Amino acid sequence: xxxxxxxxxxxxxxxxxxxxxxxxxxxxxxxxxxxxxxxxxxxxxxxxxxxxxxxxxxxxxxxxxxxxxxxxxxxxxxxxxxxxxx
Amino acid sequence: xxxxxxxxxxxxxxxxxxxxxxxxxxxxxxxxxxxxxxxxxxxxxxxxxxxxxxxxxxxxxxxxxxxxxxxxxxxxxxxxxxxxxxxxxxxxxxxxxxxxxxxxxxxxxxxxxxxxxxxxxxxxxxxxxxxxxxxxxxxxxxxxxxxxx
Numbered sequence: 001x002x003x004x005x006x007x008x009x010x011x012x013x014x015x016x017x018x019x020x021x022x023x024x025x026x027x028x029x030x031x032x033x034x035x036x037x038x039x040x041x042x043x044x045x046x047x048x049x050x051x052x053x054x055x056x057x058x059x060x061x062x063x064x065x066x067x068x069x070x071x072x073x074x075x076x077x078x079x080x081x082x083x084x085x086x
Numbered sequence: 087x088x089x090x091x092x093x094x095x096x097x098x099x100x101x102x103x104x105x106x107x108x109x110x111x112x113x114x115x116x117x118x119x120x121x122x123x124x125x126x127x128x129x130x131x132x133x134x135x136x137x138x139x140x141x142x143x144x145x146x147x148x149x150x151x152x153x154x155x156x157x158x159x160x161x162x163x164x165x166x167x168x169x170x171x172x173x174x175x176x177x178x179x180x181x182x183x184x185x186x187x188x189x190x191x192x193x194x195x196x197x198x199x200x201x202x203x204x205x206x207x208x209x210x211x212x213x214x215x216x217x218x219x220x221x222x223x224x225x226x227x228x229x230x231x232x233x234x235x
Binding site: 041051065 | 176199200202203204226
């Protein structure tokens with residue numbers, strides 16, 4: 001598994017913790033929109049972002065949060081932050 | 087300071103559950119409220135045995151612990167901020183003692199985090215004799231609307 005694939009798996013695990021009961025974790029895909037498709041509310045989205053910070057040891061800003069609408073966008077921002085660190 | 091914050095609260099009688107704030111800072115707040123005998127819900131909760139409903143104690147904790155503290159924290163962030171937009175997002179409370187009519191309660195709230203407009207706090211409500219009546223963890227979303235908007 002590549003680094004990026006590992007990050008995707010790790011992100012999916014984090015997101016799965018916050019899915020409402022009627023949304024199965026298999027429904028998470030790259031294209032998934034957190035709020036519109038996965039039914040995650042804005043308060044839980046904040047918790048996802050805080051977990052992402054801990055899991056990947058990065059710091060996210062308000063602008064990053066605003067852009068994190070889909071799984072793909074979240075991964076792009078995570079990759080960017082990790083690249084900027086090294 | 088306490089007065090200015092209470093002025094900004096979006097509640098009024100009969101759903102304002104904050105009388106005064108004794109202390110407020112970046113990490114938390116202490117406030118108080120008296121559940122006057124005249125409050126309407128005492129007539130029905132319970133029939134002939136008035137006790138403050140748990141949801142109202144939770145509301146009191148949220149108004150002092152989340153909203154007042156949130157307004158204080160937003161004030162430092164948003165320039166000329168006038169009114170807060172808010173929504174409770176989660177509550178997990180445990181109840182220990184009843185609160186009777188005419189009791190003055192003290193709410194203490196300790197910030198867990200305030201990030202990305204979400205404020206999460208540990209709250210405790212003490213009855214008139216200083217005993218813990220309920221405690222829990224509350225979270226809500228808060229944004230400041232700039233004046234003129």
